[in-house]
Amino acid sequence: MDVYEEIRKGERGAWVSICAYIVFSALKLISGYVFASSALLADGFNNLTDIVASIAVLIGLRISQKPPDSDHAYGHFRAETIAALIASFIMAMVGIQVLFEAGRSLFIGKEVEPNLWSAGVAAVCAMGMFAVYIYNRNLARKINNSALMAAAKDNFSDALVSIGAAVGIVGAQFGLPWLDVVAAFAVG
Secondary structure, three states, X not given: OOHXXXXXXXXXXXXXHHXXXXXXXXXXXXXXXXXXXXXXXXXXXXXXXXXXXXXXXXXXXXXXXOOOOOOOOOOOOOHHHHHHHHHHHHHHHHHHHHHHHHHHHHHHOOOOOOOHHXXXXXXXXXXXXXXXXXXXXXXXXXXXXXXXXXXXXXXXXXHHHHHHHHHHHHHHHOOOOHHHHHHHHHHO
């Protein structure tokens, strides 16, 4: 199998991530709003940025498949790196916004006890994202693709973030409503 065929296989992993992030971000944002969970809302916004990051990885993989030409004697393999930098910048900006909103909630004293259902949503999304991580990790190892491995590591960290959100929400149920906001801070 040549390197270009391996890159095309890597696109599947990027598409799996994009689809999972679309479903999970919609579920978290709607549930976070309905069940009044700052942590789940922050996690949903985090997943929105992951959609953009996964699209950037997909675009980078597509561009890197172009063969060498007069301007790029060694091919277009650096496109993956540029796409990753753009995605990182977007994620940082949204992370700062989430931190700002969580800080405002913490210092204004807006402590709302989130509904326990939101913890269930976070836990289910964590399990789903862990499955996406395993798929992408195995595919990245099989085709030896560092961009897809980086995406897999992001999938894993997102699964951990969702677990943290669930813990914060459950803590809020036990009389610690500020724990939901602290979990939102951790997500940011």
